[in-house]
Amino acid sequence: xxxxxxxxTELIFTGNILSLRVxxxxxxEGKTATREIxxxxxxxxxxxxxxxxxxxxxxxxxxxxxKYLLEIPAGRLEExxxxxxxxxxxxxxxxxxxxxxxxxxxxxxTAPGFTDEIMFAYLAQKLILDPLEPxxxxxxxxxxxxxxxxxxxxxxxxxxxxxxxxxxxxxMHHISA
Amino acid sequence: xxxxxxxxTELIFTGNILSLRVxxxxxxEGKTATREIxxxxxxxxxxxxxxxxxxxxxxxxxxxxxKYLLEIPAGRLEExxxxxxxxxxxxxxxxxxxxxxxxxxxxxxTAPGFTDEIMFAYLAQKLILDPLEPxxxxxxxxxxxxxxxxxxxxxxxxxxxxxxxxxxxxxMHHISA
Numbered sequence: 001x002x003x004x005x006x007x008x009t010e011l012i013f014t015g016n017i018l019s020l021r022v023x024x025x026x027x028x029e030g031k032t033a034t035r036e037i038x039x040x041x042x043x044x045x046x047x048x049x050x051x052x053x054x055x056x057x058x059x060x061x062x063x064x065x066x067k068y069l070l071e072i073p074a075g076r077l078e079e080x081x082x083x084x085x086x087x088x089x090x091x092x093x094x095x096x097x098x099x100x101x102x103x104x105x106x107x108x109x110t111a112p113g114f115t116d117e118i119m120f121a122y123l124a125q126k127l128i129l130d131p132l133e134p135x136x137x138x139x140x141x142x143x144x145x146x147x148x149x150x151x152x153x154x155x156x157x158x159x160x161x162x163x164x165x166x167x168x169x170x171x172m173h174h175i176s177a
Numbered sequence: 178x179x180x181x182x183x184x185x186t187e188l189i190f191t192g193n194i195l196s197l198r199v200x201x202x203x204x205x206e207g208k209t210a211t212r213e214i215x216x217x218x219x220x221x222x223x224x225x226x227x228x229x230x231x232x233x234x235x236x237x238x239x240x241x242x243x244k245y246l247l248e249i250p251a252g253r254l255e256e257x258x259x260x261x262x263x264x265x266x267x268x269x270x271x272x273x274x275x276x277x278x279x280x281x282x283x284x285x286x287t288a289p290g291f292t293d294e295i296m297f298a299y300l301a302q303k304l305i306l307d308p309l310e311p312x313x314x315x316x317x318x319x320x321x322x323x324x325x326x327x328x329x330x331x332x333x334x335x336x337x338x339x340x341x342x343x344x345x346x347x348x349m350h351h352i353s354a
Contacts, residue, residue, distance in 0.1 A: 004240045013189045015211075018215070020215075035241070038197075040291070065289055065293050071289075074290075106331070106332070109337055110288040111340075112338060113194070113241075114194060114241060117288055160286055162285040162287045162296065162339055162340065165285055169346035170331065
């Protein structure tokens with residue numbers, strides 16, 4: 001079976017949210033190749049549905065693309081943190097809501113061609129408003145949009161965030177119409 | 178409106194498939210922060226449906242996670258390449274099929290928290306087998322699976338690739354049941 005055995009690994013950079021390394025791999029017959037790999041600690045995202053059948057979205061400035069995106073709430077895992085704990089924490093930090101009903105609906109790799117980032121997705125229901133003190137570092141605007149309208153916005157290209165589109169696919173199988 | 182003005186940018190690494198830079202940004206009131214940004218040239222992915230209502234999947238070793246994933250066919254854009262041209266090329270390279278009917282169904286950012294990678298998604302139908310000479314660098318195995326079964330595999334956690342889950346959400350609105 002084809003595999004990519006590492007024969008050398010070079011750490012290029014260690015940052016706050018990611019590291020970069022280049023692995024040299026053996027391809028057989030004496031041939032080698034390199035793989036550029038972004039190491040990431042993983043993240044969680046939450047399809048949060050309120051009692052009006054609306055989905056909570058956040059509008060967030062994304063520096064890599066220099067624009068705002070509409071996304072479901074999400075955040076990075078702290079080191080060693082259980083994803084379900086992170087889901088509760090990030091939902092409250094970004095939206096001010098706690099979920100009495102939190103269900104794991106799936107996990108996926110966001111860009112497995114070059115990063116190990118894994119995203120754990122949750123469906124959050126029975127929401128209770130319980131805001132934290134505003135965190136200076138969280139510049140997000142909360143928008144609540146009817147579930148059907150969110151699907152329309154995806155089709156219309158108004159939602160361009162991959163994890164949001166993927167997590168809604170996963171959530172669909174757990175939400176009654 | 179909140180924005181993140183770059184006051185300094187440092188190029189850390191330039192590789193074959195990505196570059197890494199660190200931007201220092203101004204947050205107001207004299208405060209600064211850094212953003213670690215992976216630059217990527219963009220990619221395409223194709224939900225390819227054959228005349229038996231099966232979706233073409235490829236099984237591919239992904240070095241960053243050291244395992245095989247089942248994914249829809251995909252590939253990186255060449256510099257300046259039109260995404261629809263890349264979709265035709267990559268579909269043929271990975272599956273041996275040409276699509277007589279290729280439709281753009283949406284685009285999304287795979288991981289906008291740290292990379293500018295954009296993914297252009299297509300629905301490919303009316304497939305005609307027209308294989309290339311095998312490319313030594315393409316180690317992918319083609320698997321054709323009933324459309325409904327693919328959705329079941331997503332729910333069951335047997336498909337863990339974010340772009341595949343997202344693109345199937347987009348495709349669903351264009352495929353008749």
